[in-house]
Amino acid sequence: MRNVALRTAATRLGFAAALLMVTAGASACSSDSAKAEPCPADDQINVEINALDKFRFDPAALEAKEGKFVVKLLEDGSLPHNFRIKGLDGVATVDASTKSACATFSLAKGSYTYYCSISGHETAGMKGTLTVS
Ligand SMILES: [Cu+2]
The missing domain is CATH 2.60.40.420 (Cupredoxins -  blue copper proteins)
Incomplete structure (x- = not known):
């Protein structure tokens, strides 16, 4: 019972980590090319x-x-x-x-x-x- 709960938490963490990596990868890709930061006032x-x-x-x-x-x-x-x-x-x-x-x-x-x-x-x-x- 306890092991199942742990495993589920670990799976969620793994998914969150994978999601983070995808997000970081996407921003790393776009940061250098076309659109820069918007200009402030x-x-x-x-x-x-x-x-x-x-x-x-x-x-x-x-x-x-x-x-x-x-x-x-x-x-x-x-x-x-x-x-x-x-x-x-x-x-x-x-x-x-x-x-x-x-x-x-x-x-x-x-x-x-x-x-x-x-x-x-x-x-x-x-x-x-x-x-x-
Ligand atoms: Cu130039």
Whole structure:
């Protein structure tokens, strides 16, 4: 009798774990591709950056204070671009239909490189320097 109850609980746990794995897998898949996080209200945004089709970010240098850093990337052309900071999690990805995207980063003091990770863009010059104090 007792064993049956235990087994049922174990089965439920196994099912919950499997469900968790499926959910985590699905979000891991979608986190990097098309849709980024929705943009917060304007007063929550630390900086707006233009992604130019000549493979440049405008501005190409940024300064920020350590802590939460919300970036709004604006598409100023027709090519898809994104914004990443080397060594940190987070990506803002715009495409021809959305024209803007946001990402939140957690900054520690130091010097960082931000870049567009779409193939060839960084090499073509789509990068900049972020100084955090
Ligand atoms: Cu790009």
